[in-house]
Amino acid sequence: MGLATTSIVRARDVMHKELISIDGMATTKEAVSKMRDKNVSALLVEKRHEDDAWGLIAIQDMIKGVIIPGRAFEEVNVYEIMTKPIITVPADMDIRYVARLIYSAGIRRAPVEEKGELIGMISLAALILDNKLF
Numbered sequence: 001m002g003l004a005t006t007s008i009v010r011a012r013d014v015m016h017k018e019l020i021s022i023d024g025m026a027t028t029k030e031a032v033s034k035m036r037d038k039n040v041s042a043l044l045v046e047k048r049h050e051d052d053a054w055g056l057i058a059i060q061d062m063i064k065g066v067i068i069p070g071r072a073f074e075e076v077n078v079y080e081i082m083t084k085p086i087i088t089v090p091a092d093m094d095i096r097y098v099a100r101l102i103y104s105a106g107i108r109r110a111p112v113e114e115k116g117e118l119i120g121m122i123s124l125a126a127l128i129l130d131n132k133l134f
């Protein structure tokens with residue numbers, strides 16, 4: 001499948017369907033362990049209450065917030081270095097616009113949202129590498 005086809009490929013068609021989350025009070029050591037176990041490079045950070053926003057912690061956050069400053073993974077909580085609030089992508093958005101949005105926002109991935117619920121995760125790398133768009 002390529003971009004020249006007549007059918008529109010939407011975010012829901014190429015997203016990774018399994019969302020893996022972690023509590024913001026978890027340590028970054030626990031987050032890294034979960035990332036390894038699930039073979040992912042980012043975790044959704046759970047809301048604390050209904051009016052709260054979702055967060056995201058990624059490998060880049062670990063590098064910037066723990067490794068470069070020389071902090072111990074056991075002593076840094078996820079909430080200290082996560083990104084919050086996060087940008088979400090509508091499930092029915094054309095992937096050409098998804099790529100533009102993610103790239104222009106300076107991020108590498110975004111949760112996919114449908115009817116107010118997060119239903120998956122999409123990344124720039126997956127758009128190119130996993131889906132053979134070119």
